[in-house]
Amino acid sequence: MSESGPSDVQSAREAASRYVGLRDPALVGALLLTLSYVSVLYHVTDVVGGSRDFALAVGGAFLLATVLGRFLRLRTAVLVTAVLVAGGAAVYYFAVPESNRALFTTARVVDDTVALLTGLSVLRLAKAGVWALAMAPGPVFLSWYLALRGRYVGSVLVGGAALAFFVLTGDAGVLVTLVGVVGAAAAVGLGTLGEVGAVSAQWDTLAVVVAAMVLLSATLTVVPGGAAQPLLADRGAPTMQGNLVGSAASTDSVTVQGSIRLSPEVQFTMESEEGHYWGVAAYDRYTGSTSGGTWVRTGEAEPYDGRLGGPPGDAREVEQTVTARSRMNALPSAWRPVAVDDSVSSATEVTGQGYLRPTGTVRTNQSISVVSEVPEYTQRELREADGDDYPARVSEAYLQLPESTSERVRQRTAEVTADEETAYDKAVAIERYLESNKQYSLTVDKPDGDVADAFLFEMESGYCVYYASTMVVMLRTQGIPARFVTGYTSGQQVENGEYVVRGLDSHAWVQVYFPDVGWVNFDPTPSGPRESSENARVEEARQNGNPNVDVDGSEQTTTATTVAPDSPETNTTTTATTTTEADGNATNGTDSNAPRGPSDEIVGQEPGVGGNVTTADEGIGGSLPSIPWPPTREQVGIGLALLVGLVAGGRRFGAFTGTYRTLWLYRHGARTEPRADIERAYTRLEHLLSREYRDRRPGETPRSYLQSLGNVGLDDRAVEVGRLYERAHYGATVDRADADRAVRTVNELVWERTPLVGRLLRN
């Protein structure tokens, strides 16, 4: 056979890739794909800093590819990409501090890569901003170059690999991934069709498939490993504990949720002389986004290696023994934990923020003792511990805010703290402001944008996560280092020294750093409403007979009294120098109104006010869906996909040809020459008659056609139109009046045969 084999032709074609220029529609798909993973990296630089440089680097890569794409060959382009990637890696290497450079062994890099690919967010990398800047230009250059040369499959491979990397690290949300996948599909589809010139023939098929991709991905889940975050449906509210403690203890981020519910089961019991907020984890990096991790903790956890150092100032030792009542991934303790049982010391880690964490799981009924050194301070000491001389590691990690943080948050905080001078007073002012101006509710709509901005300016109510996040952000805008802490409140005190802690006691609060004192707890969530809702939940669970709601001794007390002795005011009783300033009304907090501000009154909040509290339903359903306004980005995307899918599908399956045909029948259109008008009128008539009687047979003249129809009762008017047509068609003169008459007659006939209107007209 002398035919050329298909492989020869293929390679010849691939070798001759040509520059398609910027007008090929498939380039839009390639652009979407590139933008999807670039946006992930941009978000990283927004959180960490350096977004302007990043934008410049990416823009430069685009420009380079556009300019060089005309004449650069593929091999040279790959070389340029390799140079970019190597250069980026070098930049990153030298940006990492000296001490960390020693960690760049091959094994370590491989480990880190594996960790990234199995779900570690890129935000956890050291110098994540520089990393983003270093890694972006290479793939952008190569994929855009390939797209400009018409090699769409190659471009999608490069861009898709970059996007896949971020999907695996978990930094790419569902919306971003979907945009990237749509872009890839559009590029490949339009490229395949464009190569053979079948775009006009098959674009509707492509549009239907892409729309189906979007709609199905937004509503279905086909992968195991827990539900991926669906774009629209909020299928049942998560529990507070699950959000804050449960899986967050082992993963490294907390994501702000919408409505949340309380779980009444007992989680653990704590034996301790004093009641404290039992902390589980602290978070330093704030991203503000509600679709990925809102709070991320950076840094590696180190294995526990003997007694740790305590707070920088005075402290007292507190021993606490936690007995798990169900399996736990956390080791709650008061700040600051320094020692743990020898029996479990080899299975304990210390996180970068200073809390303890078990490497495995704590089994039910297992008891573990933790020793903490709780900082001691007076209000005056806190006031005096003002100034900007924070240790470098504190100011680096705990003053961070995304560059896109809105100005109005800063301004509002400045207003709130206008009258205060010291950091401590400012913190108290912010705490009070949030307590009194926001209401407590477990039913909220998760905001789209930045959490703090939304809570401060758009939301009326929220729960502890919102309060605590907003307070930390407000403090940071004023240059005060603060961090977000999750854990449990002290729980229900059943005897002296024993506390029963349930899932609903999981909580989020704030720690503020004071030089020479250390981290001090603050809690902006109004405790009265919170406790009310918690009590109500426990009562409800008891009445329903839920299992594990109580352990021995906890059934009698119907009010869960929460002790919050860690707040500065209550701590002052243990020191001799109690401030006698007007606000120094310190109480040893066993009443449910844990005092917050200098005065006794809690402005705006009273215990037991049930009106402010709404307990979340188990699910969201029960009300009719209302049209959300303004629509979120996801909803706009879904709507668009639906519209495109319907229109394209209609064209694909011929739903419109019928419509077009009907319109054509009814409309004569502009009048032109009499002859042409009569001919068109006759054509319409014929179409109408073929629908009602039969088609005109090939070879049958109009006259005999109308005659034979006349035998079965055809209107005389139709016959007359036929006669006019004959005269026009076979050359006799016809004038305007004839044409108008013909058109009018046919219009009449058509309308008379319309289902409803016709009946009226005929009578």
Add this chain to the structure above:
Amino acid sequence: MRLTRRGGGVVVVAAAGFALAGLFGARAINAVVLPAAVAMAAAYLQLRTFPVPDLARDLPPDDFVGETATVELRFEGVSRPFAGRVTDELSEGLSGDAAGDVAVGGDPFVYEVTYERRGVHTLGPATVVGRDVFGLLERELRVPNTDELLAYPTVYRLGRAAQHELLGLRETERSEERDEFDRLREYDRGDALRNVNWKASAKRDELVVTEFAAAADVSAVTVAASASAEGADRMAEAAASVTLALLDVDVPVRLVLPTETVEVESGVTGRRRLLEACALTTAGSAADADADIVLRATGDGVTVAVDGLEHDFDGLRVGSGPRSRPIAEDGSRPDDHEEVAV
């Protein structure tokens, strides 16, 4: 229906995503796996509805060996053009790049063939491998229509000496018929200049042309050609060259080939018939008892016998290249006015 490389890649990516989601958490992998599944399902549905198209080939005219011509494939019966790879089978003796990507049902697929050998060649059947919109699945559709092309043997130009001999044949024929009186008539546009009677024209003021009364009766020259098995091609070339040269000088020809005998006069039709016969002829021997020119071909060469004299054909012809000139519609050839000084 089978997976393409792209389709295989998509399946691998989806499977890997599925596995990674199960092992390490779902993240946004659903937004990758589900579209992949949708694309594959859509590809399957699309391919199922592909019709087997009807094929119409626009063939080039029959031409000489060594020429290149274009073939157009038009697909009909496809209401909705789809992307596909068309491969047309070419028989031996035709070479060309007969495969390409095209919108099946849209613009025709055009490719070039070169005639390598003389004879009948077949084009087809064609294979259409249809692809879905993304190129993930493909389906092979076989279109059985075939068409045929004829390639003429190379025709060589004969040298002066040979042309003399041929002319001699004509004259010989004609001198026997010289009884008839040649009429003189006025020159008409289109008359060959060699028919002009210069002597007579000098006497008058206008050109006069000798009209040979017996022109129509010039008897045909018989050429007989035989060949051994290896010499069939050479025989065909030699026969074509000689007979066409005869036709050039308006001598009717009767060609006796092993397969058939043709009698032609000068003109387009005649040339075509000769070339066809030469293209189709096979090895064998022809009855050459009363032939004026006898050609005998073996694997080494062709001998031409005229009037008892034998020549080697390679010596008769001019140059090593063929004189393949296209035959124009009106039967003329570019150098129709080449004259031979008698």
